Amino acid sequence: MEGLLKNRYSVVGLFLAVLFSVNTVFIVVYHLAGVTGSSAFSAALFFVCETTILVLTFRYVKVIPADWLFCVFLLAIAVSLARNGITAGSKETAILFVAIAAYPTCRFISAGAIGQTKRAFGLTSAFIALFGACATACALYQQWPVPAGKPDVFGNDAAGTHYLMALGFFVSFVATQKLTQRQAAIISAVLFVSCTIFAAALVRFTFLVLVASMLIAWLLSVGKSRQHIATFIGVIVVAVVCGTLVRFDKIPILISFLTETNAQRNASTSLPPPVAATPQAVLPPKVSDGSLPAISPSQAIPSSSAIPPSPATNSEPAASGLPSASVPPAASRSHDIWPPSCGLEVNIRNSFAERKALWQDSAYLIPRSGLFGFGLDAFMELSCMKGFPPHNSIFQAFIEFGWIGGTALSGMIIFILFRLFRVARINEDARFVFCMLSFATLISLAHGRLSRDWVLFGMLGLGSAMVELMGSYRKVS
Template sequence: MINLPQAAAWSFALAISASPIFVLVYGLLGLHGSGIFTASFLCLTVAGVAVFGSARNFRLSSLDIAFLAFIVCAAISFAFNPLVADVRELMLFAITLSAYVAGRLFTRDHISILRQACFWLSGLVVVMGVAVTLPFLVSDWIGGELGRPFIFGFDNAATAFSFSLGVFVIALLTSRSDWVASRWMLIIIALTSIATAVLAASMVRFTLLAILASVALCILLSASERKFALMMFVVLVVSIGVGWIARSANAKLYAVYIVEELAGGSVSMELNSWHSSEKPSYAAERNPQSNSASCESVNTRNSVAIRKQLYSDAFNLAPRAGLAGFGLMSFGQLGCFKGMSPHNDLLEAIVELGWLGGTAYLAMIILAPIFLLKSARSNNDMRFVCLLSVFMIMLSMIYGQISRDLSLFIALGLAASVAEKSTAASKNRELLQVGELA
């Protein structure tokens, strides 16, 4: 391994920002995707982290046991099930697993450099994302289109940009001391507010909630940064409100959809009349092979209803998944909606990789943040890793697809690396204190 922290940090930042970068690159080139470019970019960024990281003092951690168990369970699932996933998904799955190993090659000394790289790159992506989103928002407003704007033909572009916004906010919160005396702080906060309002107007919801939850966790963890984090929380909430007001027709429609689901599919006559006359510009495609009784009644334009059905399908399939599951990517053939994952990594792991695979995955996403919480209270670097891991875990519970969750796995690898070293350092300090007392 070549120990070049700057190169490793920028490789990491590129890897976790892959989704919005793909939207920008493909959109500006007028493409809808390129398997060769996607695979090359992901391989190079993961390889960059591995090659330029440091294997110094590397040792197997107790946190790695869950990851190794997850790999074994995946291998068992492949051995006992017909191959459902195509070559593309298998390659993405392999790259995603390798990202965890690459993340393990960071040390605590690298975190401050890594945080800076994430701050600058994610900030650039957010600025570019907002710049390309605004014209499409204006066009939809003039044309009366509802729902998410189709940016360069991608309906999930604004959501991808919001991932980078989350990384940017986390990096800002944990490096506030670097900016506290800077005249640029007000500009940074203003740009963050504008970006949040634009993404809220684009009907991004779950990611913005995850960002708010991450900021709230920072408020709980850090006494020294609590005032600043609280201010950021207020700025984000106000900005989200401004974005919803700016596209009030969209906000009202999605509010009706939420009420519709909470009310079990029944809404008042006034809301139902308005709901039936206005529809967003996209719809999910039902799976012809699905035998779910509730599938036909799902509003395919309501993302809350879609997720509710996906979770219902996953819960129905989980008891029959057994130890080996139904195989990677099998949910897209068994669930209500064609080609869709459960949008929840834990449920997907249980259904596709079996009960043991689901248990191993659950251990992965629980252990690393727990091991980080204590040191995150007093150390900005550890707080950054903790918040980043929690943010990625929350996203995996709403948007997750295991074979494409490289950002999550590389963040978990990073968390496992620094958590293991933090635990070892704490034990050493305790032994020294005991020795001194003796």
């Protein structure tokens, strides 16, 4: 019986790793099939992963405050949909609920299952990350010197970001394990090679999140575990430096991206007075400098019949060296709302400048969103950064599902992290959940999108399970 339970939890860990790294599966499968996507395959894979985990772990649970906050969040979404209609289309709305379903999927995993599940989860994540590192290295070699900046891995320039996220899942696992010196040395070597490759592929924001989550693990650990984590952090930093130096020709561009500011529009591109009209009316693209057409963010994000592979598809600097492009102003607006980006010249090839403009718009829109918000993906229409989400799931929740929805989601995260903090210092399983939830939260704050946040919702569900069962964890520790 014990062997059967271990096998069952190993299957849960495997499917959990696939669910969290599902974009890496989509990238490979669609490339091999020669298609841009398949809604049927995407839906089937999500259904298989979430249903398998739910069936194998289903149990009676005691409702805790985080569960009530989740219900409030769902209620805010329902009211927002009723008030605003299907603002994002039926497909995107369905994807949102698939992502949210990760919460109940992981909520039923029991305390005894977490310790056995995380091993299969960590090893599967390691396999995905190593496969991605090899594929990225091959792409760099074949496309060198990679004029576009990021290499196309299986036809996707954001693949490196997804594979690095899988490596982050593996690191969260090993950082909460008792390791021998030999194991720590092997892991350090794997981290150095993999991180060097991903840094050479110009992945940036995910590295910052990875190091931040490792610092959290370091603070929660003691003794040799803390020493090993400090070594891992040092290895990652050195690897990032080495990988960046390999692409030395892009360093000046990256530095210019960091120091670039969004300029105010001049008089020739000033906005007309606000007019209440349909949000779809947008001025046609202009030609800047007579050579490169100004690209709107909506043109920069191609549509696909499948789930778009990433909330961060356009979240890293391309370092292409191309000139700045202006975001064309909206000729007319709904709600008579004029966010700051409508008066800015934004280089949409610079993800730092892009985020600054998006977050300025978010700060403008949140006080105006009301109790239930403007509706799913309404930010993409209200902002003059057409087609771009806020790249921050908390901001998106406040804007699109209102103050109630944003408060409920923020409250879930804060409540679970606060309740787990003490236990995480004395129990490895609780520390793993805390570090994974911290990693998922930081990713969502850097380039999150609610309809792609199955990792965040899954870890909130797992964190709620840990909070419910903290009494038994104190006895174990």
